[in-house]
Amino acid sequence: MRPPLTRRTFIAQAVAAAAALPLVQRPGVTRTRLILLGTAGGPTPKKTRAAPSQVIVAGDRAYVVDCGNGVARQLVLAGIPLVSIRHVFITHHHSDHSADYGTLLLLAWGDALKTRVDTWGPPPLARITSLFFEMSRPDLAIRERDEGRPPLEPLVHPHEVRRGGRLLHDDHITVQCCLVDHPPLPIALAYRFDAPDRSIVISGDTRRSANLIALAKNADVLVHEALYVARAPGTEGSALRRHVLASHTPVEDVGRIATEAGVKMLVLSHFVPGETPLVTDDEWLAGAREHYAGPIVVGRDLLEI
Ligand SMILES: [Zn+2]
Ligand SMILES: [Zn+2]
Known part of the structure; x- marks a missing residue:
């Protein structure tokens, strides 16, 4: 038989239970959702992963980060209504991140979008x-x-972003960005989303970036691109191989970055090479684990975190 519940033990148990509950179950607080829509890196379509994109859903609004090919379809597969899109953020103008930027707006409009959408990204976004x-x-x-x-045109408000700083603050979320290093692109951005229940940082494409480490300081979730150097695409000495090695982050360094930033969870995405059989989940995990002791998620399409 259970011992009688005194007022003191009841309160202690209630406090402990509330602490253990995910925020979504606490009255009055809606969990901010993060869904990976596409997790492959590189411009060519892949069989096993869609092009890079992710969505953060806060309240009834969707904040889309990057618009790789097929982003509208990936949102539909994730169960996110296209009419809920409120903001679209482009990290940089490589086609794997931007090919469906306009298409997403067009298809959302075709699906009855009637409300304002602000879009953000490097020039010449307008x-x-x-x-x-x-x-x-x-x-x-x-x-x-x-x-x-x-x-449609009057609904869409592009904002060209040239430097780091705070971009917006609404009743759900604050969004900041920083410049990252993704040569030879003149501007590439990472974005940070701070909601009442969690903070989420999306690296975009970058080699190791001190700005990114500062932006991601103590974040709950860091979604970072990952490169497996031993199986990098392109032949030895080719222009493609040189670009990949100079502009992206080896997965072992991603672990170091997560540790230096003090993030509570690391999510690997934008995999190069991007086909699943070329590098296994265990290999990605082992690389990131070398220098990061916290929880690591090897991303896959439509995974909610
Ligand atoms: Zn990319
Ligand atoms: Zn890129």
Whole structure:
């Protein structure tokens, strides 16, 4: 038989239970969700992983980071309504991160998007946005007339980001960014999202970056790109191999970065090479584990963290 519950033990148990509960189960607090939409690195389509993208969902709003090919479909597969997209962040203008930037907006609009979307990324984001609308004019005009949709262009507000700092603060989330090192691109960005229940940092593409380590300081989750040097793509001495080695982060260094930043969880993504059989999950894990003792997740498409 259980001992009688005194007021003191009841309170102690209640406090312990509340501490153990995920925030989602605490009254009045909604858990901020992170879903990996695509986890391959590199411009070519892969059989086993989609192109890089992730979504953070806070309240009823979706904050999409990067728009690799197929991002709209990946959002649908993840069960995130396209009409919930409120902000889109582009880390840099490599096609694996940006190929479907305009397409995502177009398809969300085709799916009844009627509300404002702010987009963020390096220049020339505003020109890319307006050229996409120009290219899509025949479809936009027909759907406006034929289906009675509001014009898409006035809904989309591009912001060109040239330096690190705070980008926005709404009732769900604060977003900051920093410049990272991804030569030869003139500007590549990492983003940090601080919600009441957790903080999430997305590295984008970068070699080891002191700015990123500062941005990720004590974050709950760091999603970092990963390179397996021994199986890097391209032949020895080729331009492709040189770019990959100069512009990305070996998985062992990703572990070091996670330790230096003091993050509570490391999520590996943007795998180079990106096909699953080339490097196993255990190999990715072993590389990151060399210098990081905390929890490590080897990312896969549609994984929620
Ligand atoms: Zn990339
Ligand atoms: Zn890149």
